[in-house]
Amino acid sequence: MVLYLIGLGLHDEKDVTIRGLEAIKGSERVYLEAYTSILGIGKERLESFYGKDIIVADRDMVETDSDAILKDADKVDVAFLVVGDPFGATTHADLLLRADDLEVPYVVIHNASVMNAVGALGLALYNYGQTVSIPFFTDSWRPDSWLERVRENARLGLHTLCLLDIKVKEQSEENLARGRKIYEPPRYMSVPCAISQLLSLLPPSPSASSSSSDDAAPASGVAPAADALDPSTTLAISASRVGHPSQTFVSGTLSELAALDEDAFGGPLHSFVIVGRTFHALERDFARRWAVDRDNWDRVSKEVYAVRD
Template identity: 55%
Template sequence: MLYLVGLGLSDETDITVKGLEIVKKASRVYLEAYTSILLVDQSILESYYGRSIIVADRETVEFDSNDPSESNELLRYAATEDVALLVVGDPFGATTHADLVLRARHLGIPVSTVPNASIMSGIGACGLQLYNFGQTVSMVFFTDNWRPASFYDRVRENRQIGLHTLLLLDIKVKEQTIENMMRGNKVFEPPRYMTVGQCARQMLEIEEEKGEGVYGPDSLAIGAARVGGRNEKFVAGTLKELCDSDDALGPPLHSMVLLGRRAHELERDFARGFAVDKETWDTLWARDYGKQDAPAAPQTDDNAEEKEDAKVQASL
C-alpha cells in the first residue's frame, strides 16, 4: 500500500491523528522535500513521529524516462509493503503526486490519502474569503534570458470576473545549473526561496511589458509568510509597497495574493489590519474595489415557479 500523508503547513504537530498512526506502522517513511518545505527540521519530525525518515527528492518521486528504476523506488517497495510518503500541506497540492497515484494504479498498487491543510485553504487567514478566489498561479524566478509570463493570462481572467489571485512563489531545492546538467555533474545549487518583494517586482515588470493594465503599482495585494505557523505574517498594500516588504515579512515561505475588485467590505476591514499605510489602503479601496468587474448575472424572478403553477391551474 502507498499512503500519501498530508503534513499541514507548519510543524511536526500539524499531522492528523490518522496520518500519525499510518506513519508509525509503515515499513518505510519518505518525506517529499522539493515542492514545499515545513518550518521545522527533519530531525524534529523524526523525534515526534518516532520513526526515521528518508528524504525523497525530485528524482525519487517523479518519473524519469531516462532512469525509470530510480523514480520507481517508492512504488517498488509499496508493491509488497506499506510505504508512507509525507507531503507538506495536502497531498494533492502538487500535480507530482497525482502522477504518482496514476503510476501506482497502473501497477495495481493500492493507494490511500490522508488530507491536511494547504496554502490553498490556509491563505484565508489573510482576511480574504476563499470562495472569492479564482485560479491559482505560480511565479517562477526570472533569469537574464528566461522570463515566463504564461501566468499573466490566468491573472487577467481572474481580474475580469473580479476574483482574487493566489500566487505560489518559486522554490529552488536541489537544482542544477545548465552547465552541470549538460556535463552530468551531480552538483546542486544552494536552496532559494522567492520572496514577496521579488514576486511583486516581477509582476510589475511583466505588466509593463504587456501594457494591458491588469495590475499596476497602485493595485492592492497581500504578502504572506509562513502561513499556518506560529509566527505567520501578513503585509497588505500596493504592489509598489510590497516590493519593499521582505524585511517586514521575514524568512520563507512566502506567498502573495492579488486582490480582485469584487472584494467584500468584511475583507476590506480584515485585511486593512495588515496594511502598510491604512490611509492609502482606504483611498484605493474606495476608488477601485468592492465593485463588480464581471457582467451582471441575468435577473431571475423568484416567484416564477408560483406564477407558472397559477397559469396551469387557471387553464384547467
C-alpha cells in the first residue's frame, strides 16, 4: 500500500494522466491540496470524473496535521492531489519527508506545471533564472528579499518567472489573534498589482530617453543588465490561466503592463516574466504578437536589449 502524490495539470479534471487516474480510482482516501494553487473548476467536477469523494486539504491540514493524511497509508492506498506538478511547492517535499519518517512508501506521478508550460511565451526555458513568488504587501509588511533574485537574474541576462500570491482560506490578523475561524474572501494578485509593488521598491531610474542605440549595444552584442529595472525599458510578458483554453498573454514594458486594466489580463491565476538580456530575434518576434505597442516592443528590443535580426 502506498501514498500517491499526483499532479493534476493546469486546467480541469481531464488533465490528469492515465496513470494518475488509475491511482486515484484505486485509493481509499483522496485529498486535494487547495492553497498553493487552484484549478479552474470545483471539486464536484473532480469527484464526478474520478468517482471518488475528495477531502479538501487546506494549509493547516497539510502543514500541521499531515499525520491525518498519512494515517494507514502503509495499509491502504491514499492519493494526495496537487494542481500542476507535485514538486511545484516545497510543502509537498516536506510531506514526503514525513512519510519517510513513518516508513510509509510513496509514489510520485508528475504532470505539467506553470514552470514548464511558461514555454508557451516563446522564451527559451534554458534561459530562465531563479523563479520568484511575489506576496501581497500590507501596510506593515513589505518583504523584498525576492527582488534580489530578480536582480541576480538580470545581471546574468536571464529571464525571471514571477509567480503571484493567492490568498485562500486566510484569516485577518484580528480573527487570527482572537482564535476565530473566520476566513477572508479569496484574493488573487493581478499583474498590475504585482508590478506596482515591484516598482515601489525601486529607486528612481533614468529616463529611457537618455539611452541611445549606440550606448545600448556594446561590442559583445548583449546590453548591460539594468539593475534599476527601469520600467520604461524593461520588457515583460504576462501569462494568465496558463494551460486553460482562456489563457491570455500580454507583452510590453513594465510601464505598459502596469498601466493596463486588470481585465486586459483575463482571469486568475496571473504570473509574468521579466525578460532577460539573453533575448534574441525569435523570442522577440514570438512575443510581439501580444505586444501592447508593437513598435515600442521592437524599439526597446533593439536599443536596450541589443536584439539583431
